[in-house]
Amino acid sequence: MNAMTADAADVRTQPAARAEPFFSVRDIHSYYGESYIVQGVSFEILEGEIVALLGRNGAGKTSTLRTIARTEVPELKRGEIWLAGNPLHSMKSHEAACSGVQLVPEDRRIISGLTVEENLILSQVAEPRGWELERIYEHFPRLAERRKQEAVTMSGGEQQMLAVARALARDLKLLLLDEPYEGLAPVIVQEIERIVAGVKELGITTIIVEQNAVAALKLADKAIILDMGQVVFDGTAREVLDNEELRHEYLAI
Ligand SMILES: Nc1ncnc2c1ncn2[C@@H]1O[C@H](COP(=O)(O)OP(=O)(O)O)[C@@H](O)[C@H]1O
Numbered sequence: 525m526n527a528m529t530a531d532a533a534d535v536r537t538q539p540a541a542r543a544e545p546f547f548s549v550r551d552i553h554s555y556y557g558e559s560y561i562v563q564g565v566s567f568e569i570l571e572g573e574i575v576a577l578l579g580r581n582g583a584g585k586t587s588t589l590r591t592i593a594r595t596e597v598p599e600l601k602r603g604e605i606w607l608a609g610n611p612l613h614s615m616k617s618h619e620a621a622c623s624g625v626q627l628v629p630e631d632r633r634i635i636s637g638l639t640v641e642e643n644l645i646l647s648q649v650a651e652p653r654g655w656e657l658e659r660i661y662e663h664f665p666r667l668a669e670r671r672k673q674e675a676v677t678m679s680g681g682e683q684q685m686l687a688v689a690r691a692l693a694r695d696l697k698l699l700l701l702d703e704p705y706e707g708l709a710p711v712i713v714q715e716i717e718r719i720v721a722g723v724k725e726l727g728i729t730t731i732i733v734e735q736n737a738v739a740a741l742k743l744a745d746k747a748i749i750l751d752m753g754q755v756v757f758d759g760t761a762r763e764v765l766d767n768e769e770l771r772h773e774y775l776a777i
Pocket residue numbers: 556559561579580581582583584585586587588597
């Protein structure tokens with residue numbers, strides 16, 4: 525589709541009607557109060573790509589994801605974030621969610637006291653909705669088996685599965701996964717990897733933050749390395765795996 529057709533098809537795309545990447549972050553700066561954390565991060569992602577966002581502890585990975593999802597903190601003070609022609613930078617978190625950004629935070633935010641099914645239904649309360657329950661259960665048979673179980677009593681891997689399923693229950697265009705493998709046994713990590721690969725097959729774009737850089741790079745098309753709130757590398761996953769210096773310096777692998 526050329527820029528002219530995009531213009532004609534949808535006026536909302538007009539401000540970004542140049543040949544735009546699917547997702548772009550342009551010189552974003554964000555703060556926790558006076559603390560200046562995300563310091564001019566820029567990158568672009570094509571639709572359907574998996575991007576591994578890597579870097580040492582405290583590099584600003586979570587803060588970058590939260591800035592993209594437009595959570596209350598950190599506060600975005602400068603820069604632009606565009607998803608499919610929509611300006612996330614001028615949105616609140618619920619509006620970003622309505623535009624298709626779904627953040628699965630490290631703690632997964634599974635709601636205690638609710639069953640698996642109730643957790644799923646809750647994510648469908650607001651429009652626009654994504655997958656129906658039936659489709660979710662077909663895709664995640666384990667969740668179907670456990671639909672009446674209190675969700676927080678499931679294993680870590682099953683809870684991670686539910687967190688991804690909840691994102692699919694919304695209108696999902698950009699999935700933000702913050703350390704999805706954390707605390708999971710290797711065999712369960714493999715299971716979550718298959719789920720992330722499945723999300724890619726659906727054409728959905730994903731940013732995955734992981735301490736387990738090797739596992740994240742295995743799935744990723746592209747890698748971005750952050751250090752002290754700035755991008756120090758932006759290239760292919762292969763380039764990172766082949767660059768020993770880079771791996772030692774920023775990833776300890
Ligand atoms: N709520 C917060 N208030 C103040 N500083 C924070 C807050 N959360 C994170 N930080 C700081 O921001 C920096 C980046 O943190 P974070 O984005 O969590 O890094 P990463 O996810 O890469 O480990 C760290 O120095 C951290 O101490």
